[in-house]
Amino acid sequence: MRWSNFFIPTLRExxxxxEVVSHRLLLRAGMVRQLAAGVYSYLPLSWLVMRRIMQIVREEMDAVGGQEFLFPVLNPRELWEETGRWAAMGDNMFRLQDRKGADLCLGMTHEEAFTNIARHELRSYKQLPQVWYQIQAKFRDEARPKSGLLRVRQFIMKDAYTFDVDSNGLDKSFADQREAYIKIFTRCGLKFSIVEASSGAMGGTASSEFMIRTDAGEDLIATCDACGYAANLEKATSQLTIIIDEPSAGGAPEEFPTPGVRTIEDLILFPGGASADRQIKTLVYIATNETGEQQPVLALLRGDHQLHETKLADGLGAADVRPAHPEEIRDLMGASAGSLGGVGTKQRAKSAGRDLRIVADHALKNRSNMTTGANKDDHHLRGVEIERDIPVDLWTDLRTVQSGEHCPNCEAGTLEVSKSLEVGHIFKLGTKYSKSMGATVLDQNGKEVPVMMGSYGIGIERIMAAAIELHHDADGIIWPRSIAPFDVVVTITNVKQPELKDAGEQLYRDLRAAGLEVLLDDRDERAGVKFKDADLIGIPYRITVGKKTTEGTVELFDRAAKQSTDVSLAEVSARVQQLALAGS
RNA sequence: CGGGGCGUGGCUCAGCCUGGUAGAGCGCUCGGUUCGGGACCGAGAGGUCGGAGGUUCGAAUCCUCUCGCCCCGACCA
Structure with a gap:
């Protein structure tokens, strides 16, 4: 490609x-332009990168038996009603009506569409497994698009779906996809972590996320420095030092006045109070299940621990949880936040004709001599022995892991919490979709069984943006060789000098003949402008055809190393071929 | 959805508080000199100030509404 007629509108300012680095560089390098909030146009340079990423994805999908489809973006309401997701997707789904008034939506993901084909066409276990995928635009009406391509409303996703006759088959398909993902992200030049994650609204039994560590990301993950344990904070656990309590005095909690005490902190400082790890934190939540019913829930944690709401929702099997409003708390507990506790609460709610669930974090197990609110403003209880005094319905993991805590998986390690970007997510769906949509096959015994499904997604733009977040410097992007828009740029410092122009043109032909993707900078610009632009768009190698070329020498510049070496004109083509084909 | 901010030539921004019908740098066009790290000189083109309404003799500037965009939070298969 000749730069003089290739559209790369670079920006100096x-x-x-x-805000984020990848967004700035994508704009400055003339790769993308915004059309609306969270909606971007991909100009030729970024599309070259996207195509290379998609090609890598395709190769690895095909290598595990994947077959590429292309499903419609436009979906009828009826399809989504079948799985209940027309309602479940809420405001995040783009919806529209056709001229007849029929409801349609723009696909956010394609479980329904793929399952629809599967149920009509798959009859027997002999046809399984199937591995189906597509690379297709997805639409999500995000509440807050941000960070350039990292959080958008329209994006390209590779989504794959596997269909197996039983859970062993699903395990195999899931493992195949996992391996394929490892190859894809490795080939794309990204360092990543595979973490345990919550399945959320996708349903299913297990899921792993592929995360890139970067401050531009929005997820928090905990990783162990010793054993490689990694988990999304919505799943992460840690080992805590066990606290041995003194036995509670007496046979029941003792109420005592605590005027003005509203917070855990206040109670630590209050004379006769308690340290944070000897307090029970009591939070009132309203949980909503899938059918929209609401139920109040008491979440109990150690005073110095933070609740993770996703864990609470997962533990309850709830679709959604939210903190109760002050009036709801007052109504339910008879006191305001600051004086709440779990003792006697359940009976109180029951006598008012209401059901209140009490969920407690594992760290409170077997604790005694604790202090908590008395459900009476300005009063607390001391000497609380949890299992004696509080009727806990469910013991589960509720707390948010902190940096520096001990790894749950090994002896030596400590956990570090860091910001990360999700580039891939793989789910074992099980039969959630096949059951609701009636996708069944006959197994070896002639028995009709719902197919076991998996779902596997990769964000194509996010790979591109993550590569920039990970690989850039003050001058611009430094593409990993595997996804660079070109392998090499040939920069003719002055096209008005015929001998330089000719040498550049010859080199361009030679490199292309060798099978390389070459950008020839034949613009009538000053050398400085060309160098700056080449650095900005991040081509891995630059060959400078300039003043030394009359003596048969060109410069070979390595963008990543920022080092330049003189190479003879005769040898440079072979040299670049060797470099460009090495590794990646 | 809650909080904050911004919308003025293609880009970055000044002007707004203290109304008097627009300005800089970059970019662009032409001419000249330059020519290896975003050149210099000269001459030009280009905006009615997001939109609507209002106050006023007069509105980029004040008021109301509205649309869009960004940031923080909530949310996020």
Missing amino acids: VPADA
């Missing part, structure tokens, strides 16, 4: 709205 930083666009005002761009």
Whole structure:
């Protein structure tokens, strides 16, 4: 490609709205332009990168038996009603009506569409397993698009779905996809962690996320420095030092006045109070299940621990949880936040004709001599022995892991919490979709069984943006060789000098003949402009055809190392071929 | 959805508080000089100030509404 007629509108100045590095560089390098909030146009340079990423994805999907489909973006309401997701997707789904008034939506994901084909066409276990995928635009009406391509409303996703006759088959398909994902992200030049994650609204039994560590990401993950344990904070656990309590005095909690005490902190300082790890934190939540019913829930944690709401929702099997409003708390507990506790609460609710669930974090197990609110403003209870005094319905993991805590998986390690970007997510769906949509096959015994499904997604733009987040410097992007838009750029420092122009053109032909993707900078610009632009768009190698070329020498510049070496004109083509084909 | 901010030539921004019908740098066009790290000189083109309404003799500037975008939070298969 000749730069003189290739559209790369680079920007000298930083666009005002761009905050994160990848967004700034995508704009400055002339790769993308915004059309609306969270909606971007991909200009030729970024599309070259996206195509290379998609090609890698395709190769690895095909290598595990994947077959590529292309499903419609436009979906009828009826399809989504079948799984209940027309309602469940809420405001995140783009919806529209056709001229007849029929409801349609833009696909956010394609479980329903793929399962629809599966149920009509798959009859026997002999046809399984199937591995189906597509690379297709997805639409999500995000509440807050942000960070350039990292959080958008329209994006390209590789989504794959596997269909197996039983859970052993699903395990195999899941493992195959996992391996394929490892190859894909490795080939794309990304360092990643595979973490345990919550399945959320996708349903299913297990899921793993592929995370890139970067401050531009929005997820928090905990990783162990010793054993490689890694988990999303919504799943992460840690080992805590066991606290040995003194036995509670007397046979029942003792109420005592605590005027003005509203917080855990207040109670630590209050004379006769308690340290945070000897307090029970009591939070009132309203849980909503899948059918929309609401139920109040008491979440109990150690005073110095933080609740993770996703864990609470997962533990309850709830679709959603939210903190109760002050009036709801007052109504339910008879006191305001600051004086709440689990003792006697259940009976109180029951006598008012209400059911209140009490969920407690594992760290409170077997604790005694604790202090908590008395459900009476300005009063607390001391000497609380949890299992004696509080009727806990469910013991589960509720707390948010902190940096520096001990790894749950090994002896030596400590956990570090860091920001990460999700680039891939794989789910074992089980029969959630096949059951609700009636996708069944006959197994070896002639028995009709719902197919076991898996679902596997990769965000194509996120790979591109993550590569920039990970690989850039003050001058611009430094593409991993595997996904660079070109392998090499040939920069003719002055096209008005015929001998330089000719040498550049010849080199361009030679490199292309060798099978390389070459960008020839034949623009009538000053050398400085060309160098700056080449650095900005991040081509891995630059060959400078300039003043030394009359003596038969060119410079070979390594963008990542920022080092330049003189190479003879005769040898440079072979040299670049060797470099470009090495590794990646 | 809650909080904050911004919308003025293609880009970055000044002007707004203290109304008097627009300005800089970059970019672009033409001419000249330059020519290896975003050149210099000269001459130009280009905006009615997001939109609507209002106050006023007069509105980019004040008021109301509205649309869009960004940031923080909530949310996020």
